[in-house]
Amino acid sequence: MKVLVINAGSSSLKYQLYNMTDESVLAKGLVERIGMDSSILTHKPAGREDVTEVSEILEHTTAIRKVIDILTDKENGVLSSVDEIQAVGHRVVHGGEAFKESALVDSASKAEIRRLFDLAPLHNPAAMMGIRAAESNMPGVPQVMVFDTAFHQTMPEKAYLYAIPRVLYKKYKVRRYGAHGTSHDYVSKAAAEYLDRPLEDMKIITCHVGNGGSVTAVQGGVSVDTSMGMTPLEGLMMGTRSGDLDPAIVPYVMNKEELSVSEVNSMLNKHSGLLAISGISSDMREITEGMEAGDANSTLAFEMYEYRLRKYIGSYAAAMNGVDVIVFTAGVGENSVVLRQKVCEQLTYLGVELDEALNAIRSGEPRRITTANSKVDVLVVPTNEELVIARDTHRIVLNSL
Ligand code: AMP
Numbered sequence: 001m002k003v004l005v006i007n008a009g010s011s012s013l014k015y016q017l018y019n020m021t022d023e024s025v026l027a028k029g030l031v032e033r034i035g036m037d038s039s040i041l042t043h044k045p046a047g048r049e050d051v052t053e054v055s056e057i058l059e060h061t062t063a064i065r066k067v068i069d070i071l072t073d074k075e076n077g078v079l080s081s082v083d084e085i086q087a088v089g090h091r092v093v094h095g096g097e098a099f100k101e102s103a104l105v106d107s108a109s110k111a112e113i114r115r116l117f118d119l120a121p122l123h124n125p126a127a128m129m130g131i132r133a134a135e136s137n138m139p140g141v142p143q144v145m146v147f148d149t150a151f152h153q154t155m156p157e158k159a160y161l162y163a164i165p166r167v168l169y170k171k172y173k174v175r176r177y178g179a180h181g182t183s184h185d186y187v188s189k190a191a192a193e194y195l196d197r198p199l200e201d202m203k204i205i206t207c208h209v210g211n212g213g214s215v216t217a218v219q220g221g222v223s224v225d226t227s228m229g230m231t232p233l234e235g236l237m238m239g240t241r242s243g244d245l246d247p248a249i250v251p252y253v254m255n256k257e258e259l260s261v262s263e264v265n266s267m268l269n270k271h272s273g274l275l276a277i278s279g280i281s282s283d284m285r286e287i288t289e290g291m292e293a294g295d296a297n298s299t300l301a302f303e304m305y306e307y308r309l310r311k312y313i314g315s316y317a318a319a320m321n322g323v324d325v326i327v328f329t330a331g332v333g334e335n336s337v338v339l340r341q342k343v344c345e346q347l348t349y350l351g352v353e354l355d356e357a358l359n360a361i362r363s364g365e366p367r368r369i370t371t372a373n374s375k376v377d378v379l380v381v382p383t384n385e386e387l388v389i390a391r392d393t394h395r396i397v398l399n400s401l
Contacts, residue, residue, distance in 0.1 A: 001020045004088045006090050011032070012030065012033075013063045027045040034057050051070065068085075089390055089392065090134070093127065094177065095150050096112070100154075144396045155226065160175045183388075187208070187329045202324050207327065209339070210330030274301045277297065278295075280298060344359075344378055352370060353374035
């Protein structure tokens with residue numbers, strides 16, 4: 001079965017086409033600047049040169065048509081006809097409490113997603129645009145939604161409730177949902193596989209640290225706690241997001257600076273984190289360069305980021321009464337040798353013993369970075385959220401036939 005994976009944002013659309021016979025990627029790409037006058041389609045057919053096209057793409061239906069055109073193009077395509085696409089999988093950020101696992105797209109699941117627009121006003125409407133666009137371009141092809149939140153639906157009440165009046169949960173579903181679930185799910189399973197140990201018996205802390213970031217406590221293969229909350233603002237310090245802060249700061253600053261709700265939202269989501277502290281960039285590569293060049297603000301930004309990540313690891317070891325494996329993944333987790341080193345150097349109380357030579361190796365494969373004596377295995381596992389979406393889509397569509 002060939003499965004097209006779609007990750008639609010408000011002005012962008014990423015795609016990957018999988019051949020599920022061997023889980024190979026036939027092509028992938030990205031449409032950027034949807035709704036603007038010069039939209040860019042970058043198409044990467046496997047083993048061939050990238051292709052870039054600039055045109056006017058005003059909405060998602062046209063974007064998907066362009067993607068289908070290039071996938072079936074005589075010169076740059078990888079399919080002889082659109083009919084070869086037998087299923088479409090969509091990334092959907094928020095599945096609320098309704099979706100504990102991936103689901104077929106039908107009128108009921110679409111209605112539920114619309115009900116969740118309130119909880120993910122930036123992300124879910126974009127996913128819905130992607131779904132509608134795929135439906136209109138590929139009528140009759142089964143589609144599946146895969147949720148960032150679903151993996152965390154196993155969290156117990158004590159982990160997902162906020163200590164605020166319960167009426168707010170009852171009326172508005174104010175609770176913690178988490179995010180990056182497909183990634184935490186994938187890397188925890190990949191870690192167990194790599195170590196050849198049964199997932200059911202393991203306590204794993206997965207650190208998905210990229211531009212956004214979250215840490216999850218995975219016990220017996222299920223998420224028991226995670227650092228993101230009702231929205232992806234809670235938890236770690238991120239590229240441009242504040243992460244945890246005293247909630248009283250919000251009304252205080254709004255009052256002092258006469259900020260509106262949307263202004264304070266923008267401040268915490270887009271103008272905080274590494275960017276705010278370094279004053280230079282939200283990109284960890286630039287922060288690291290700044291630190292190496294002796295820039296005090298970059299150094300402070302790095303230290304805060306690392307310290308907060310390490311505190312979450314400690315709290316999840318406490319939550320699970322121990323930890324067998326710590327996994328680093330995503331852009332920073334997979335690539336920043338120095339971040340992993342600094343974190344691990346302060347985890348000796350857990351029995352972590354870093355092997356600096358192993359930590360310095362770069363490879364696209366799962367690997368251990370601790371010594372044979374280390375009580376806790378620390379791994380680097382490249383994440384693959386698209387593959388999880390393709391696998392879920394394949395399984396659900398096969399089961400529905
Ligand atoms: P992601 O959101 O998972 O794509 O991760 C993106 C982030 O990974 C970027 O903001 C970069 O700061 C970070 N990143 C990528 N490569 C490196 C690297 N070699 N060292 C440190 N950070 C990196």
